[in-house]
Amino acid sequence: MTQVESPSRVRPLDELDIGSIVKIDERITGIYRPEVWEERAGYYLRRDPDASQVVEIGGKVVGFMLGDIRIGEFGLEEPSGWIERFGIDPDFRGRDLGKRMFEAMSAHFRAQGVTTLRTLVDRQDAGVAGFLGALGFESSRLQALEMRLPTATS
Numbered sequence: 001m002t003q004v005e006s007p008s009r010v011r012p013l014d015e016l017d018i019g020s021i022v023k024i025d026e027r028i029t030g031i032y033r034p035e036v037w038e039e040r041a042g043y044y045l046r047r048d049p050d051a052s053q054v055v056e057i058g059g060k061v062v063g064f065m066l067g068d069i070r071i072g073e074f075g076l077e078e079p080s081g082w083i084e085r086f087g088i089d090p091d092f093r094g095r096d097l098g099k100r101m102f103e104a105m106s107a108h109f110r111a112q113g114v115t116t117l118r119t120l121v122d123r124q125d126a127g128v129a130g131f132l133g134a135l136g137f138e139s140s141r142l143q144a145l146e147m148r149l150p151t152a153t154s
């Protein structure tokens, strides 16, 4: 008997999805951190409720992608669509679900006048870097810089 694949649906993030994001993140990282996702998902819902996306299979949320539009940050006057955090339940990868959420976010950004998408990636994370490269992200003229602050001594 052939197995019938449950239908998938990409839709904007909802406040009720936070519990599902916590579970997906725990499956990916092994860390249970509900307060982190309450804060992060709440931030993006307040910023732009239609930008961030989730994907459901058979009614169950199996992936999320969070981001927003920023103007004027770091001297970038053009509206930029930022893709910040995303994850697909390991059991549901390789089915274009990440790509479909990205396309839904891109369509929203384009409708809002965005011409450039931006993100940051740890180059050592080959999985995420490979995914972003497959979507079309390239190295940027902008460079991420950082420095460690010395610990305060009394």
Ligand SMILES: CC(C)(COP(=O)(O)OP(=O)(O)OC[C@H]1O[C@@H](n2cnc3c(N)ncnc32)[C@H](O)[C@@H]1OP(=O)(O)O)[C@@H](O)C(=O)NCCC(=O)NCCS
Pocket: 025, 028, 085, 086, 087, 088, 089, 092, 093, 094, 095, 096, 097, 098, 099, 100, 126, 127, 128, 129, 130, 131, 132, 134, 135
């Ligand atoms: C990266 C990730 C989102 C990809 O999701 P996915 O649904 O399996 O990806 P898709 O099936 O939509 O793949 C889209 C494209 O990316 C490519 N791709 C996906 N994963 C890749 C990888 N690890 N390396 C290279 N390319 C990859 C696919 O081949 C596909 O390319 P194509 O369009 O040319 O065929 C998923 O693997 C993931 O959640 N990784 C962990 C992310 C993480 O650490 N999150 C922490 C919490 S924020």
